[in-house]
Structures are given as C-alpha cells and as structure tokens.
Amino acid sequence: MFANPKRFTYGLLSKVRLLLAFGVLALFFCVYISPLQKWSALRAILAYLQFSGALVLGTLYCLVLLAVAAIAGRWYCSALCPLGTLQEAVWTAGRLLTGRRTRFVSPWRLRYAVPALAGIVIVTMNQFLLMDPISNFGRGVRSAYILVTEGVVSMTPITWAMLGMFVFILTLAAAVGRRFCDWCPVGILLGVFASAAPLGVRLRKDYCVSCGNCEKNCPMNCVDSKGKVLDNSRCVLCLRCASVCPTGALEYGTVSPVEKAERREFLRKSGKNFVFLGYLASAFYLGGVLVRRVFPDWVRGKNTSGSIPIIMPPGARNVDNFFANCVGCLACVAACPAKIIRAADSPHPRLDYTNNYCQYNCTECSDVCPSGALVSLRNLKQRTRIGLSALDRTKCVVITRGEACGACAEVCAPRALRMEPLNPGSPLTAPVLDSEYCIGCGGCFHVCPAEPRAFEVTGVTPQVLTPGIRPSDPEDDDAGQGIPVLGDDEFPF
Numbered sequence: 257m258f259a260n261p262k263r264f265t266y267g268l269l270s271k272v273r274l275l276l277a278f279g280v281l282a283l284f285f286c287v288y289i290s291p292l293q294k295w296s297a298l299r300a301i302l303a304y305l306q307f308s309g310a311l312v313l314g315t316l317y318c319l320v321l322l323a324v325a326a327i328a329g330r331w332y333c334s335a336l337c338p339l340g341t342l343q344e345a346v347w348t349a350g351r352l353l354t355g356r357r358t359r360f361v362s363p364w365r366l367r368y369a370v371p372a373l374a375g376i377v378i379v380t381m382n383q384f385l386l387m388d389p390i391s392n393f394g395r396g397v398r399s400a401y402i403l404v405t406e407g408v409v410s411m412t413p414i415t416w417a418m419l420g421m422f423v424f425i426l427t428l429a430a431a432v433g434r435r436f437c438d439w440c441p442v443g444i445l446l447g448v449f450a451s452a453a454p455l456g457v458r459l460r461k462d463y464c465v466s467c468g469n470c471e472k473n474c475p476m477n478c479v480d481s482k483g484k485v486l487d488n489s490r491c492v493l494c495l496r497c498a499s500v501c502p503t504g505a506l507e508y509g510t511v512s513p514v515e516k517a518e519r520r521e522f523l524r525k526s527g528k529n530f531v532f533l534g535y536l537a538s539a540f541y542l543g544g545v546l547v548r549r550v551f552p553d554w555v556r557g558k559n560t561s562g563s564i565p566i567i568m569p570p571g572a573r574n575v576d577n578f579f580a581n582c583v584g585c586l587a588c589v590a591a592c593p594a595k596i597i598r599a600a601d602s603p604h605p606r607l608d609y610t611n612n613y614c615q616y617n618c619t620e621c622s623d624v625c626p627s628g629a630l631v632s633l634r635n636l637k638q639r640t641r642i643g644l645s646a647l648d649r650t651k652c653v654v655i656t657r658g659e660a661c662g663a664c665a666e667v668c669a670p671r672a673l674r675m676e677p678l679n680p681g682s683p684l685t686a687p688v689l690d691s692e693y694c695i696g697c698g699g700c701f702h703v704c705p706a707e708p709r710a711f712e713v714t715g716v717t718p719q720v721l722t723p724g725i726r727p728s729d730p731e732d733d734d735a736g737q738g739i740p741v742l743g744d745d746e747f748p749f
Contacts, residue, residue: 262507267499273334274494277341284338288397288590303587303626305336306390307442310626325449329456333443333492339389340437340492343429344475350430357472360480363438363490389440390626394585395603396422412600433475438490447489454510457493459486463505470497470506479506567607567643567696567715569597570614571622571630574718579604582629588621596698597621607642609698609713614642616669616697638670639721643696643713645672647689651710654678654686662687664700664711671726673700693726 280302287299304310310318321332333340350356399419402410411419425436437443450456461484471481478490479497486497486506498506564575569588572578584603594612599605607614619637622630633640653659655678664687665673672693675685687700687710701711 262504263499263501266495266507270495270499277335278345280336281338281341281345284393285397288394288586289401299587299591299620299624303585303624306585306626307332307337307446308388308390308583308585308627321446322449325446326453327455329450329453329488329491329493330443330446331493332446333437334494337389337442339393339425340434340440340443342393343425343434343436344494346426346429347433347475356431358433358474358477360471360474360483360485361432361435361438361477387439387441388583388585389436389442391584391586391603392421392425392436394587394590395599396425398586398589398599414599414601414603418599418603433477434492435477437476437492443490443492450491451489453488455508456488457486457491457495457498457506457508458510459484460505460507463503465503465505467502469500469502473497473500563644564715564717567609567698567713568717568719569605569607569621569630570619570637570640570642570719571625571633572642572719573631578629580629581627583627585626587624587626588630591620591624593618593620606715607698609701611702613667613698613702614696636721639695639724641695641716641720641722643698643715644691645689645694645696645698645700645711645713647673647687647700648710648712649686651706651708652686653706653710654684656706658684660684661705663703663705667699667703669697669699670695670722670724674726690726693722693724695722 283298284302287302304317307318307321310321324331335341347358395418399411399415399422402415403419428435459479464481464484466481466484468481470479473496475494475496476490476492478487479485493508495508498508568575568578582604584599584605586599586603586605589597589599589605594615596607596609596612596614597605598608600608616638619633622632622637625631649655653661660683662675662685665671665675670693672690672695673687674690676688678684678686696713696716698713701709701713704711
C-alpha cells in the first residue's frame with residue numbers, strides 16, 4: 257500500500273478553503289440582515305461577485321469565472337457561493353449529529369439541460385431566479401429575518417414559499433450533502449468547463465484501494481470509491497477527499513496519461529451533448545420569443561407604458577427592463593435604509609410606503625443590484641420619477657377638520673407641493689400639487705395625517721427625469737428640506 261505524504265498538506269488546504277468560504281458566508285449574512293449603513297460598500301462588492309448577475313449582464317467578470325473553471329475547476333463554487341457553503345455547513349452539522357456518511361450519487365442527465373433552460377428564460381420570462389443560488393439564498397435569509405423580527409403577521413404567501421424553498425434546500429443538504437448544486441444552473445455551467453480543465457482533483461486508479469474514505473467525506477457525492485470514478489464536473493474542490501485518502505490516490509494536479517485517454521472519450525460524448533443542447537436552446541428560445549410576441553402582458557403581468565400597479569425601485573427604468581433582469585436576490589431589500597423595498601406578493605421587489613418613504617439622496621438599492629435590473633443613478637436619483645402622487649384635497653385635514661397642517665409640503669424635497677391660502681383672507685393654507693416636479697418618493701403619502709390619506713402614489717413606466725426642484729416662492733423657503741429616516745414608532749411632525 258502506498259503512503260500519502262501530502263495528506264497533512266491537503267488537510268491544511270481544505271481547512272483554509274473552508275475558512276475562506278465561511279468568511280464569505282458570514283459577510284453575506286451580515287449584509288442581508290444588518291441594518292447598518294457601514295455595510296453599503298461591502299453589499300455592492302459581494303453582489304457584483306455573484307456569477308448569476310454577471311451572466312445576465314454579460315460582463316467580463318463572467319468570462320473570467322468561466323476561464324478559471326476551464327483551467328482550474330469550480331473554485332467559484334468552492335469559496336464564493338454562499339448557498340453552496342451554507343449547504344456544506346448544514347451537511348457537516350448533520351454528520352456530527354447523526355454520524356451519517358454520504359455515498360456516490362449519479363444525478364440525472366436531464367440536469368445538463370438546466371443551463372440551456374436558464375439562458376432561455378433569462379430572455380423570456382426570467383424564471384432563472386427559481387434556481388439561481390444567490391437568489392435562493394437572499395430570499396431565504398430575508399424571509400427568515402422577517403419571520404424572526406416582524407413575526408408571522410408580516411409573512412405573506414410568497415415569503416412563506418421562499419422560506420419553504422430555503423428550508424427544503426437545507427434539509428436536503430443535511431441528509432445528503434450539496435444536492436441543490438447538482439441542479440444549480442451556475443454550478444452546471446461551470447461544471448461543463450471544469451470537466452475539461454487541465455487542473456483539478458485527480459483520482460489515480462493504480463493507487464486507489466477502494467477504502468471509501470473519500471466517498472464518505474465528499475459533500476457533492478461525486479466520488480465512487482468502488483468504481484474508482486471521480487466526476488470532475490461536480491467536484492467543488494473542497495479537498496476533503498485528498499485529506500483523508502491514505503494512499504495518495506487523490507490529489508489536486510494535472511491530468512494523468514490514463515485520464516487523457518478517458519478524457520478524449522468524454523469530450524467526444526460531450527460534443528454530442530452540446531449539439532443536442534444547441535437544438536434544445538434554439539427551440540426554447542424561439543418558443544419564448546413567440547410567447548412574448550403573442551402574450552406580452554401575460555409574460556410580464558404588467559402594463560408597458562403609463563401607470564402601473566407597483567412602484568419599482570429607483571433605477572428600474574421600465575417594466576420590461578426590471579422584470580427581465582431582476583433575479584430576485586433581494587439585495588436591494590437588504591440595502592434599503594428606509595425598509596420600504598419589499599417582496600410581498602412576488603420575488604420581484606417593489607416599494608411600500610406604509611411605514612416610510614424613499615429618501616431623496618439615497619441610491620443604496622441601485623448601487624448593489626448585481627443584475628442590471630436597477631441601474632446606478634448617482635446624481636440623477638433626485639430627478640428620477642419612480643411614481644406619481646395624486647392629491648385629493650377633499651380628504652386633507654385642512655379642509656375636513658379646519659386644522660393647519662402642511663406636513664406634505666415640508667417633506668417634499670423637489671417642492672412639487674406648495675401651500676396656498678384656502679380662501680381669500682383665510683389664515684389656513686392647503687396643499688397644491690405640481691405634478692411636473694413630483695418624483696413619487698412617497699413622502700407626502702407617508703406623513704399625511706388624514707384617514708384615509710389625501711395622497712395616493714402610483715408606479716410609472718418608464719421612469720423619466722423631472723426638471724428638478726421647483727423654483728421656490730419667497731413664502732415657502734423652508735419647504736422641501738426633507739426629514740431623516742424615521743423609526744417605526746416616530747411621527748414626522
């Protein structure tokens with residue numbers, strides 16, 4: 257029997273890799289549940305590190321990750337994917353509690369159609385978010401956070417569904433390891449490149465004694481100790497197998513001569529599979545285009561011009577861009593300091609002004625969006641119309657109660673609201689709305705003391721630029737200064 261002189265080295269590297277992965281996971285948890293603004297820059301960095309957003313945007317970073325996978329294997333899945341690391345953590349905890357060991361699993365070949373399907377739905381109905389790892393992680397964490405902090409009363413059917421999917425993934429992980437990774441479109445796509453990579457974890461059959469240590473310690477179930485087979489397309493380079501191998505049959509390195517012969521056969525079969533996937537992708541793409549042409553409203557579920565039932569976050573531009581590119585990761589929900597971005601009845605977030613309003617200078621949501629669903633507004637946020645307010649003066653307390661108010665004009669940063677005398681000679685002034693300058697921030701709706709409120713804000717598409725701040729009259733120089741972010745128990749005036 258051969259000894260394994262690198263066993264300690266691989267054990268150390270495996271622990272370093274695990275520490276890095278858990279560090280990234282911890283940072284993701286911080287930015288998804290922490291209300292502190294100090295995480296703003298970190299939110300943006302972590303969001304842009306995700307492959308799914310790069311895939312949707314078609315950025316250079318996406319090509320870099322594919323190139324790394326084609327050369328050295330699935331290092332992205334090994335350290336940068338929070339859902340993969342969380343599954344591995346749950347699997348490890350399950351092993352410690354139950355003593356159960358994993359065994360080799362050969363997944364269905366149907367999974368190789370997932371990347372093609374994901375690519376198709378990105379350009380059709382965007383159900384990519386149902387299988388995307390960062391989307392499932394973000395939705396699961398935020399749903400659990402809402403349940404813990406706000407209680408069952410704040411949970412909606414969609415948040416329960418998102419939490420249920422998250423719990424199912426983790427339950428499956430506790431039982432059999434990182435099984436969701438077998439169907440993850442990101443993992444499968446990277447696995448196709450990793451399967452032909454010159455570097456990776458290699459199994460030397462002449463050294464293998466089929467002891468089963470590697471198979472029992474593999475979180476991906478991709479090592480068959482009896483058949484002496486290692487599925488490189490599924491291997492996430494955790495190096496656990498190499499650290500427990502007593503003979504040195506498993507190591508990270510280049511392809512051996514025997515493997516090269518097997519690789520040629522694999523590549524030949526892969527070529528046929530890619531041709532099949534090409535036909536499949538073409539068929540689904542053409543079908544998706546047909547559906548969009550024949551049933552455009554059914555695909556989006558919204559109008560494409562004018563007012564819309566929802567208020568999209570700043571930077572959404574229009575309904576088509578928002579619903580086509582949003583992967584439902586809820587990074588914008590976590591980043592919003594006013595806590596007005598929610599995913600109540602759809603994985604696609606929208607604004608809710610019940611407890612607060614959109615801050616005039618805040619661009620947190622568009623800064624962290626990884627998929628292009630929200631474009632960074634920078635200095636244009638103050639002029640971007642995300643909605644349009646409507647004023648019903650018959651509900652205003654100045655008219656219904658004869659009480660002085662003016663809270664709406666005080667909070668209106670672009671000065672779209674001004675106070676005018678209710679009647680000639682009357683000391684009372686009532687609000688007048690100049691819609692040309694309204695950006696739909698919801699400030700007037702939020703501070704209005706009337707029941708029912710005198711303001712109603714509707715979403716708009718596209719989100720256009722307004723002229724800016726309305727020139728002020730001498731008597732309202734103090735208007736439009738805005739108010740700070742309010743707590744749940746605070747009142748604006």
